[in-house]
Amino acid sequence: MNTTTRQTKVKEFLWKDISLSIEPGKKGAKKCLLDNVSGSLKPGEIMALMGPSGSGKTTLLNILAHRKVPTHGSLDGEVLINNNPTTRSLIKEVSAYVEQEDSLIGSLTVRETVDFNARLAGIPKAYRHELVEETIRSLGLKDQSGVQVGTPLQKGISGGQKRRLSIASQMVSKPSILFLDEPTSGLDSVASKEVISMIKRVAEEENMIVICSIHQPSTSVFQLFDKVTFLSKGKMVYAGTVNDVVDYFGSAGYSIPVHYNPSEYILDLINIDFSTGTEGCQDDEYNQKELVLNDLFEKWDNRRPSLTSEAKEDEQEEKQDGGALAEEETYVRPCIRFKNxxxxxxxxxxxxxxxxxxxxxxxxxxxxxxxxxxxxxxxxxxxxxxxxxxxxxxxxxxxxxxxxxxxxxxxxxxxxxxxxxxxxxxxxxxxxxxxxxxxxxxxxxxxxxxxxxxxxxxxxxxxxxxxxxxxxxxxxxxxxxxxxxxxxxxxxxxxxxxxxxxxxxxxxxxxxxxxxxxxxxxxxxxxxxxxxxxxxxxxxxxxxxxxxxxxxxxxxxxxxxxxxxxxxxxxxxxxxxxxxxxxxxxxxxxxxxxxxxxxxxxxxxxxxxxxxxxxxxxxxxxxxx
Ligand SMILES: Nc1ncnc2c1ncn2[C@@H]1O[C@H](COP(=O)(O)OP(=O)(O)OP(=O)(O)O)[C@@H](O)[C@H]1O
Ligand SMILES: [Mg+2]
Structure with missing residues (x-):
């Protein structure tokens, strides 16, 4: 199977036992940024990557997208597309990444920003205009389409609008895999829901795989995701469907109260950063939370083998479906292909x-x-x-x-x-x-x-x-x-x-x-x-x-x-x-x-x-x- 051309159809994106540790200095101890993180996604699925600040969300996205990772660290694990190891050039071809910080050209208008990205991605002129307008509309930027992004001397669109523009300018090229680092930061709850709904709709329509790190989504936004991975201190606490979250935490002994936002409850459970202190009672709280977290890590680790067998069952089912995926390889991204x-x-x-x-x-x-x-x-x-x-x-x-x-x-x-x-x-x-x-x-x-x-x-x-x-x-x-x-x-x-x-x-x-x-x-x-x-x-x-x-x-x-x-x-x-x-x-x-x-x-x-x-x-x- 040729995995190095743009014509690769992504049928499964899988990462297995990703671990990253760094040596901070001669005297410092080895620091583990990620510890045995695994997961997989199929076309059309959208996954939330959640965890407290500093839990390793951006680091994981960077590893999956073959982006820069600390050079003084040791990285283990595999990232696979259709069961083949990915390369940097393949990931570049099939994916797009919206970073946590916006980097836009201040003197271009919203429409020009999206349009130039569509041109650079090779979208043919015939339907580029329509695609650009549709992308702008779906991200709620229609009224701002003629407004300049803004430079230090010239005021432009707002911070939340810049965030949406960054997403639009990557979505317009219709990548097979889309990495989004905090796409909703700076957006209010209504705008966040609109943006995630739009991403989900496009993911379904275009069979796009979306991995999205996100902070504190509202219940309705959380329910829009198909899957979710919770990380704390670089370790997995849960990875699976959003629908199973409540049952899993209930069975693990941490029932989520009714009418409570599940993601908020879990994030509170797995965030121990702010419980640290020198006062006696804060120490107690910290120890208590650490016990809970270690318990959750252990329970998740124990569940792993059954997940592996679930994955194998899925694979088996696919083979019985005639193995159509193995032969059908020609996904053609809508682009002009220059041989020369x-x-x-x-x-x-x-x-x-x-x-x-x-x-x-x-x-x-x-x-x-x-x-x-x-x-x-x-x-x-x-x-x-x-x-x-x-x-x-x-x-x-x-x-x-x-x-x-x-x-x-x-x-x-x-x-x-x-x-x-x-x-x-x-x-x-x-x-x-x-x-x-x-x-x-x-x-x-x-x-x-x-x-x-x-x-x-x-x-x-x-x-x-x-x-x-x-x-x-x-x-x-x-x-x-x-x-x-x-x-x-x-x-x-x-x-x-x-x-x-x-x-x-x-x-x-x-x-x-x-x-x-x-x-x-x-x-x-x-x-x-x-x-x-x-x-x-x-x-x-x-x-x-x-x-x-x-x-x-x-x-x-x-x-x-x-x-x-x-x-x-x-x-x-x-x-x-x-x-x-x-x-x-x-x-x-x-x-x-x-x-x-x-x-x-x-x-x-x-x-x-x-x-x-x-x-x-x-x-x-x-x-x-
Ligand atoms: N190059 C590096 N060298 C040393 N430590 C690093 C490096 N990059 C990241 N880290 C550490 O790895 C941990 C995870 O960082 P990361 O940026 O992935 O967190 P995050 O979950 O994305 O946080 P946030 O929600 O605040 O964006 C942090 O403790 C951070 O200090
Ligand atoms: Mg981050």
Missing amino acids: YFLKECNRINILLKRSLIKSRRDLLAYYVRIVMYLGLAIMMGTVWLRLDNDQDNIQPFMNALFFSGAFMSFMSVAYIPAFLEDYSSYVKDNANGLYGPFAFLTSNFIIGLPFLFAISLIFSIVTYFMCNFRHSAIGFWYYVMWLFLDLVAAESMTIFMCSVFPNFVVSLSLTAFANGLWMSVGGFLVSQKVLNVFWYYTFYWIDYQRYVFQGMMFNEFSERVYRCNSECYCMYNSPLASQCKIAGNAVLQNLGYGEYKKGLWAGILIVLIFVYRLGSYILLKLRS
Whole structure:
């Protein structure tokens, strides 16, 4: 049986004796996060995963979905689809996961969010529109379908609506298995019931398997589930049908009072976290509850063999039904299937480009704030270095202006970090759900950034070039734009690389700021290459993108310009024009130790450095995916 293609029909999802323990440190004892947890589900069934906070619900969902689990732990047990061990790629193909925390793109509307996920999942255009509208409607988001999710600067939909949108954007791809971590958190009881009813309806209609961790459902919500697993401290207290819960706990000696919410009663029974204390009576309560919990663990453990035989009976029945499931393997998720990998990637890049384009138009933080900032910077620079003439006293200020524009422009690429991290967190979620990989993500990110970075370079150059009075030449102006553009692309590529190393705002900000400080220091302006010590000269000086930008700008400005010496014909730099009381700009370049103007080579090196940063980011993301 081929379990590695998308055409696998999930007939049974089963997990057996899942145990996970971690070593917290050298001195700490081994901690058991999950202990022999088992269960199984058939298409159309919806299971609630319940237990006190910290009982291991998210950990179990992560293991079942082949998501990240503690690397310093030992994991045992099996996760099977149709009796075959699952692989990460198979689970990616057949399942979707709605995480406990929402990670949505703030500048997209509700409809766009669902629609882009449907496109990335390959839902054909012919019925995508209808499917998207139906999914939005069924999650009660119809009135908000045109409203933006919201960014830190722009208020959007509410927290509960975001939760429902996260569910909608995963349900739209109609996965065979849907993992939901706390889908009802932030929802009131009516909305919770609506959402779970809708999930149950879709699960039945689409033969979907749903595993859903949930806190304190009301009785009516609890009754909607087919099955339930109660965990406490990572161990099973009960797993089976919802209908049998009352009987089981009654037979175990813990009868659930009539008119009592069964799930609430059981959760209270198995939650001992808040009974801990130092006062004598609290200790008693804790001990009492621990005894009850241990008793429930034991009773459940003793019941296991009979469950195993029940499972075998089920299997037997299926075989007698003609074993139809074994042959019927072709489940085709409604998607466009590209045989050619290249075409598939191109299609994904195209969709991601459209998504980023919307974001770039609407997200103030991503682009507009940066444009205003760069414009402000250009005006500030233009007014400080205002209309400098050809006097030799202005040679140093011109050099400073070139250094400042190149170095500060790169430094300010840190402003892109928040927008990139938002994209990164939706990439992580989408990648884990099998929608697209690091190549499509980074390529679309690169392409969408180019016109924007070019626009910034142009705006900045128009203001500063003429206000500062750089060399009067159209070619000189366009070279200035080119160096700034390459500078910005390299700076942004480096910023993205830093975010890929540590996808955390404070850490990536610190790393990027540090790296920019380093490139400024060793670029040959603050300390000329003639003086720079051998360590820095033979290492970082050669891979400093700011150095090539600064050199390029220096040659562009000084190689064809002539300056006046002072009124007594004293010249700061000695050049062949000294007899005319002038300084040839080349003398300034020689003084800094520069040889020839190798603009092609330097631009080439910058492109290579950009490529290396992008490749580094790709490798990091690939390793992590
Ligand atoms: N990477 C990790 N390293 C160490 N301990 C961990 C790790 N991940 C989870 N844990 C521990 O495992 C236990 C279960 O965590 P988990 O997040 O699965 O709980 P939960 O049932 O989902 O809780 P909640 O209802 O609050 O979301 C907790 O005690 C948690 O501290
Ligand atoms: Mg959790």
